[in-house]
Amino acid sequence: xxxxxxxxxxxxxxxxxxxxxxxxxxxxxxxxxxxxxxxxxxxxxxxxxxxxxxxxxxxxxxxxxxxxxxxxxxxxxxxxxxxxxxxxxxxxxxxxxxxxxxxxxxxxxxxxxxxxxxxxxxxxxxxxxxxxxxxxxxxxxxxxxxxxxxxxxxxxxxxxxxxxxxxxxxxxxxxxxxxxxxxxxxxxxxxxxxxxxxxxxxxxxxxxxxxxxxxxxxxxxxxxxxxxxxxxxxxxxxxxxxxxxxxxxxxxxxxxxxxxxxxxxxxxxxxxxxxxxxxxxxxxxxxxxxxxxxxxxxxxxxxxxxxxxxxxxxxxxxxxxxxxxxxxxxxxxxxxxxxxxxxxxxxxxxxxxxxxxxxxxxxxxxxxxxxxxxxxxxxxxxxxxxxxxxxxxxxxxxxxxxxxxxxxxxxxxxxxxxxxxxxxxxxxxxxx
Ligand SMILES: *Cc1c(COP(=O)(O)O)cnc(C)c1O
Numbered sequence: 403x404x405x406x407x408x409x410x411x412x413x414x415x416x417x418x419x420x421x422x423x424x425x426x427x428x429x430x431x432x433x434x435x436x437x438x439x440x441x442x443x444x445x446x447x448x449x450x451x452x453x454x455x456x457x458x459x460x461x462x463x464x465x466x467x468x469x470x471x472x473x474x475x476x477x478x479x480x481x482x483x484x485x486x487x488x489x490x491x492x493x494x495x496x497x498x499x500x501x502x503x504x505x506x507x508x509x510x511x512x513x514x515x516x517x518x519x520x521x522x523x524x525x526x527x528x529x530x531x532x533x534x535x536x537x538x539x540x541x542x543x544x545x546x547x548x549x550x551x552x553x554x555x556x557x558x559x560x561x562x563x564x565x566x567x568x569x570x571x572x573x574x575x576x577x578x579x580x581x582x583x584x585x586x587x588x589x590x591x592x593x594x595x596x597x598x599x600x601x602x603x604x605x606x607x608x609x610x611x612x613x614x615x616x617x618x619x620x621x622x623x624x625x626x627x628x629x630x631x632x633x634x635x636x637x638x639x640x641x642x643x644x645x646x647x648x649x650x651x652x653x654x655x656x657x658x659x660x661x662x663x664x665x666x667x668x669x670x671x672x673x674x675x676x677x678x679x680x681x682x683x684x685x686x687x688x689x690x691x692x693x694x695x696x697x698x699x700x701x702x703x704x705x706x707x708x709x710x711x712x713x714x715x716x717x718x719x720x721x722x723x724x725x726x727x728x729x730x731x732x733x734x735x736x737x738x739x740x741x742x743x744x745x746x747x748x749x750x751x752x753x754x755x756x757x758x759x760x761x762x763x764x765x766x767x768x769x770x771x772x773x774x775x776x777x778x779x780x781x782x783x784x785x786x787x788x789x790x791x792x793x794x795x796x797x798x799x800x801x802x803x804x805x806x807x808x809x810x811x812x813x814x815x816x817x818x819x820x821x822x823x824x825x826x827x828x829x830x831x832x833x834x
Pocket of ligand 1: 629663668784815
């Protein structure tokens with residue numbers, strides 16, 4: 403029995419995979435609020451190469467040598483592990499594999515895109531990067547990547563998580579990131595919200611608005627995003643391409659693949675290389691997107707044009723959205739609180755390639771506890787959503803006797819996110 407399928411440094415893929423080349427229908431272009439369908443009307447806040455990658459239809463994009471080398475030095479390829487302990491506990495005939503993105507030094511998949519974005523920024527003469535962060539993983543990854551590329555990083559962290567997770571600030575500061583609780587006094591958007599609602603818990607949408615504003619009037623400052631945009635998913639496809647090689651080594655074909663969805667980047671990164679096969683008619687794999695009942699964009703959102711942020715700085719993207727002014731209930735502790743969804747993931751959901759599943763947060767943390775007890779690894783709250791859906795699928799297999807192969811993208815560990823687990827254990831966690 404192979405419990406851990408590892409690849410060598412040499413096997414880090416040389417190319418990112420771009421699903422724009424294979425989508426079943428053309429991706430609706432982003433628009434500005436006057437209805438013009440070009441990204442060229444955007445303010446000059448993005449790293450140029452990332453903007454180019456956003457709409458490219460090249461099927462593969464070469465990973466720069468420097469980026470690939472950093473992937474290798476920082477631990478890629480990550481292992482694919484068999485969750486035998488969990489299988490035994492569930493007494494299921496299903497086989498469960500999980501892809502260990504938690505083994506990244508910053509604890510999640512986010513570093514895969516942070517390194518690429520910081521690399522292109524440096525090459526273009528940028529000096530400082532701004533961004534928002536919800537749970538803190540993206541701010542952490544960007545702080546490390548910026549530091550490695552000798553750039554400054556300014557991070558706007560959603561206030562409720564900032565207060566819940568003091569050690570997130572510490573790790574970002576260790577990597578030389580400057581962190582602000584959002585809404586902050588650093589921007590006009592932040593000051594306006596604080597004046598109206600001094601105890602505003604913040605939202606990812608507001609933090610995005612602050613980070614964008616901070617990058618607006620200085621060409622040496624660029625804004626970066628850790629999810630939602632196509633180029634972020636592009637960078638994350640190292641994950642899915644590795645999973646493919648790893649499954650081939652043990653001669654497995656996945657029946658079900660599962661990832662959680664916030665903005666869609668770990669889902670797309672891990673699953674798009676497999677969804678490609680499905681689009682081409684060469685696969686029967688089912689693709690499940692795990693999302694919180696408190697923020698069910700793919701399940702209950704509308705497929706329409708909406709802003710990416712709260713205030714309406716960003717272009718309009720055609721996506722599943724709960725409305726750009728949506729704020730998840732503040733009792734919600736599980737992350738994944740973004741109101742919208744990546745445009746490619748949204749399109750594939752619309753076309754029937756992706757099935758969303760909503761899960762409630764008490765059962766999410768319960769699943770995380772079961773995983774920790776049987777496999778030893780503590781999943782991030784976000785990751786617990788995917789784990790919960792995998793457990794549900796494995797339990798179904800117990801009833802039907804099917805020996806399905808289930809693959810979960812294990813997006814990150816929860817070692818800096820104990821607040822939610824603590825509430826779960828002491829019984830105060832509400833089902834948002
Ligand atoms: C950021 C994050 C997510 C959600 O973001 P996606 O872009 O949807 O992947 C999920 N899991 C972890 C561990 C994260 O850090």
